[in-house]
Each structure stands twice: as C-alpha cells, then as structure tokens.
Amino acid sequence: MGSSQSVTSSASSIQERPEWTESPAARPVTPCCREEPKVRVSFGAAAGTFVQGFPSKGGVYMLSCSAMELEFLGLDLFETALPSADPAEEDSLCARMRLLGPEWWPSLEAYKHAWGQEFQNRGRGCMQQHQEExxxxxxxxxxxxxxxxxxxxxxxxxxxxxxxxxxxxxxxxxxxxxxxxxxxxxxxxxCPLLDFKSPFPERAMVHVLLADGDASNREVTRSLMAELGFSSIAVVMDGKEALSLLLAAAEDKTQRKPDILVANTELPIIDAFECARLLRTDFNYSQHYSHIPIVLMPHRTLLGDNNLGEKSAMMSGFVPRPIQKEQLERTLVQYTLKGPRRFLLSGPSVEDARRDARVIRLER
Incomplete structure (x- = not known):
C-alpha cells in the first residue's frame, strides 16, 4: 500500500500531502540485529512481571502481571522461564493470558520497532497531547x-x-x-476490550462521533470504522445534532464524551466548519472540546477549492471521499491512540487483520 495521504490547509487551497510518510525501510518489519531468544517470563527493576506468550497462530501476546495474575496463569512468582516447546501447552497459556487483556503483536521485532518509532516521535515533539490514556x-x-x-x-x-x-x-x-x-x-x-473480536481491542475504547447528512456515506464510513475495530460510534445527521450530543455528553458525567469528530463537509443546518469554530472558540464548547480532533471528509473534487482551504484551519485532518480504508485507519489511529499501538495497522480485511498486521514508520 502507498503512503498515508492527508490534506492540509493553505491561504489559497487545500492540497493533498503526506503528513505522515512511510519509510521505504518500514515494510516488511525486519530485525535490525540478530533475533533475540524468546522468553516467557522476565523481571525488571520495578514491581510486576512481564509475560510473553507465543500462540501457534503466530505473533506474541504481551502482558504485565501482578503476583495474583501470575498465579492465575500458573507461573512461578520468582523464576524466569522460556516458552514451552509443546505448541498445545503454549496455546493453553495464551488462552489464559487472553482473559487478562494482553497486547498482541505480529512479532517481537514489530513490537520493538513500534516502540522505536514512539521514542523517535517523542524526541521530535510529536506527542499526541489530546488523547486521554x-x-x-x-x-x-x-x-x-x-x-x-x-x-x-x-x-x-x-x-x-x-x-x-x-x-x-x-x-x-x-x-x-x-x-x-x-x-x-x-x-x-x-467483550470488545479483549482480542477475541479484533487483534486491536484498544480501538474499541475510542468513542467516535460520525456526522454525515448522507445516509449512504454514513453507512459506508460506519462500516469501515467497525471493520477497523472502532466499534463505539455515535452517528448524527447534521451539525446541530452533533453539537447537542457533544454538549450533553460534557454536562452529563454518566455519558462518555466522544474522542474524535469525523464530519462530512456538507452537514445540514450547521456545517462542519461552523461546528469546528464553535468547538474551538465558543466557551460553552471549547471548555470541553478545544482539543478534540476534528477530521473532515470532503469530496476529492473539492480539494482545490480556495474557499475550502481558507476555512480548514481549525480541522485536525482530512479523509477525502470516496474513502480509502487504509487512509481512514491511519487517520483514526494517528488522532485517537497513544503510544506504540498507533504504529500498528491491520491487514486488508477483517480475516487478514492478524495475518497481515504490520508496523509502519511514520515521520512528520
């Protein structure tokens, strides 16, 4: 697949450019040195234990465990251990680990590579400040x-x-x-927060507000988001409804506030640009949502529109329609996830998500 394409504003027009670009060396992920031996149980300087499980289906499960969780897994509290040579025994451990919410990675090398990307981005000041852990x-x-x-x-x-x-x-x-x-x-x-439904359960914790007045567009976008693991989606049909939902969620502590607003350009009643202006500058909204990511979905034919470019300064990103699945995935993980998991993309379909999952190198 090609590099991620997003849209940025200028004084005269919107142009597509790679806000995040993929290094040619990033795919496939390969170890930069001799592969280290696999370890099942390891200890560090602080409390807790790091457990790795290697299922026969591929990849590696990683979990930080308390003493009580080690006992549940049937592991020694004080001794390091290597993976079992018996695939059935290793799968049995992984099955128990999966009940405790581990992270699944395509490989140890992918895990290390993603953390390397995270540290590089932190060093360049590319922290994602708007997401709450x-x-x-x-x-x-x-x-x-x-x-x-x-x-x-x-x-x-x-x-x-x-x-x-x-x-x-x-x-x-x-x-x-x-x-x-x-x-x-x-x-x-x-449970959507375990990896039985998707190898990316952290995406199920993201609450997306999708605003689109076109029923066909709404369904296509919602379906693509769900396929990518973003299953918590509130759908509205116009800008007024979007603002009402956002304000109600902020005032009612029992409701979950959306983590991102994804909006069609041509929203009825109140358009996406006015929604963005209110969220950024009107105190009634900005006290709650001044930093919420706002992703616009303009049609590709509008990308050269001068008026669109002048209005887009308050937007976080763009996913032009017709929507491409990989670009939607890159944009959502970029603006909603924290840490190295935002460098992990799925395969081309739900069935291939685990088989083809890969870490990409993203650079500003």
Whole structure:
C-alpha cells in the first residue's frame, strides 16, 4: 500500500500531502540485529512481571502481571522461564493470558520497532497531547466469564481505581470491579476490550462521533470504522445534532464524551466548519472540546477549492471521499491512540487483520 495521504490547509487551497510518510525501510518489519531468544517470563527493576506468550497462530501476546495474575496463569512468582516447546501447552497459556487483556503483536521485532518509532516521535515533539490514556481492569470469575472496567486516566485518579490491583485473588478483584461499576461478560468472546473480536481491542475504547447528512456515506464510513475495530460510534445527521450530543455528553458525567469528530463537509443546518469554530472558540464548547480532533471528509473534487482551504484551519485532518480504508485507519489511529499501538495497522480485511498486521514508520 502507498503512503498515508492527508490534506492540509493553505491561504489559497487545500492540497493533498503526506503528513505522515512511510519509510521505504518500514515494510516488511525486519530485525535490525540478530533475533533475540524468546522468553516467557522476565523481571525488571520495578514491581510486576512481564509475560510473553507465543500462540501457534503466530505473533506474541504481551502482558504485565501482578503476583495474583501470575498465579492465575500458573507461573512461578520468582523464576524466569522460556516458552514451552509443546505448541498445545503454549496455546493453553495464551488462552489464559487472553482473559487478562494482553497486547498482541505480529512479532517481537514489530513490537520493538513500534516502540522505536514512539521514542523517535517523542524526541521530535510529536506527542499526541489530546488523547486521554484509557485504563482497563480485567478479572476472571470462578464460574466463568470476565469482569471488565475501562476508564480514562482522570476518572481513574479521581475515583482512585488503582486500588483494584491490590486484590489478593481473582474473586476479590471481581468484587472490586463490580463495586466500581464494571461489566460482566459471561462469554469472554463477547467483550470488545479483549482480542477475541479484533487483534486491536484498544480501538474499541475510542468513542467516535460520525456526522454525515448522507445516509449512504454514513453507512459506508460506519462500516469501515467497525471493520477497523472502532466499534463505539455515535452517528448524527447534521451539525446541530452533533453539537447537542457533544454538549450533553460534557454536562452529563454518566455519558462518555466522544474522542474524535469525523464530519462530512456538507452537514445540514450547521456545517462542519461552523461546528469546528464553535468547538474551538465558543466557551460553552471549547471548555470541553478545544482539543478534540476534528477530521473532515470532503469530496476529492473539492480539494482545490480556495474557499475550502481558507476555512480548514481549525480541522485536525482530512479523509477525502470516496474513502480509502487504509487512509481512514491511519487517520483514526494517528488522532485517537497513544503510544506504540498507533504504529500498528491491520491487514486488508477483517480475516487478514492478524495475518497481515504490520508496523509502519511514520515521520512528520
């Protein structure tokens, strides 16, 4: 696939340019040195244990574990360990790990490469300041099923949710997650925050507001987002409805505020540019959404329109229509994810997502 294309504003027009460009050396990901031996359990200088599982389907699961979680996995609390030579035994460990919300990576090299990209971008000052880190808590019930709680850093701090990790066993952790309003899934495969539905469950934590007055466009865009793992989508048909939803979510603490606004250029009642102006400059909105990413979806035939270019200064990015799936994916991960997972793209289809997942090199 080609390099990511986005659109930037100028005084006279909008032109497509590669805001993020892919290095020719980035695909396929190859180790820069001799491959290191695989390790199942390792310890660092701080508390906690790093566990890696190598499923027969490929890739590697990575999980930072507490002592209680190590016991659940059947691993020693103090001894390092290597992967099993028996694929069935290794798959059994991975099956238990998957209930605790690990990250899946295509390979160890891909994981290291993504972290290398993250450190490079931090060094260049390309931090993604507008996203709030989302924290997940998992516990496996003795009768089957999983308890799950997901919250932003601010909520975790205000409610002191870190205490959940002080649980001495799984049952106690289940009770704590339930106490703080978690959700119980009798069938773990139904939980979108585990990797049973998608190898990119962190995307299910992103809440997208999609605004488009065209029913056909809405359905195509919504379907593409869902295929890419962005399954939490609120859909509105005009700018007035979008602003009302945003304001209601900000004022009602029980509602989840959208993390990104993706809007068609030609929104009815209040257009996308006026929505952006209000969100950036009107205090009623800006106190909550001054930094929310706003991605515009203009038709490609409008990219040279001078008026469009002059109005686009308050937009974060652009995905021209007809929408290309890879460009939509790149834009969404760029503006909604933090850390090295924003450098991991899926394959060309849902079925190929795990097989063809790859790390890309993104440069400003």
């Amino acid at each position: 989302r924290v997940r808590f998992f516990a496996v019930a003795s009768q089957g099923g999983v308890w799950v709680l997901e919250a932003g850093e601010e909520e975790c701090s205000s409610r002191q949710l870190g205490r959940i990790n002080n649980a001495r066993d799984m049952e106690e952790k289940c009770r704590q997650i339930e106490k703080f309003g978690g959700t119980f899934y009798p069938a773990p495969g139904d």
